[in-house]
Amino acid sequence: MEGQLTIIDLHECDKDLVRDKIALARFCRELCKVIKMNACGEPFIRKYGKGNLRGYTAIQLIETSNIVVHLDEYEFKVFIDIFSCKNFDERTAEKFSKTYFVAGKLKAKTIMRK
Numbered sequence: 001m002e003g004q005l006t007i008i009d010l011h012e013c014d015k016d017l018v019r020d021k022i023a024l025a026r027f028c029r030e031l032c033k034v035i036k037m038n039a040c041g042e043p044f045i046r047k048y049g050k051g052n053l054r055g056y057t058a059i060q061l062i063e064t065s066n067i068v069v070h071l072d073e074y075e076f077k078v079f080i081d082i083f084s085c086k087n088f089d090e091r092t093a094e095k096f097s098k099t100y101f102v103a104g105k106l107k108a109k110t111i112m113r114k
Helices: 021-034 090-100
Strands: 003-011 044-048 055-062 065-072 077-084 105-113
Touching: 003 090, 021 044, 021 055, 021 065, 021 090, 077 090, 090 105
Parallel strands: none
Antiparallel strands: 003 077, 003 105, 044 055, 055 065, 065 077
């Protein structure tokens, strides 16, 4: 079995979006559709941390593994990890994520696990 891990780091994101639990849930649902993954239920979302380390984390289970999203509401960054045993178009995921969070900068890397 193989697995695809795409890591997306977004910087200079929309200040309101990185603080919005509802927007985060919508992002998880829409990302699944965009990369053609089947979500398993609603995302689990919780706010963690203190001070400049405070922000939401979401875990969206998908049929072939998971999507994890961390929002940094202090520095307006978003960190996304998509892991799936089914391949997906990482460029589509990157473009959608950057557009959704109105990010000024994007860094991404994909690793194929075997």
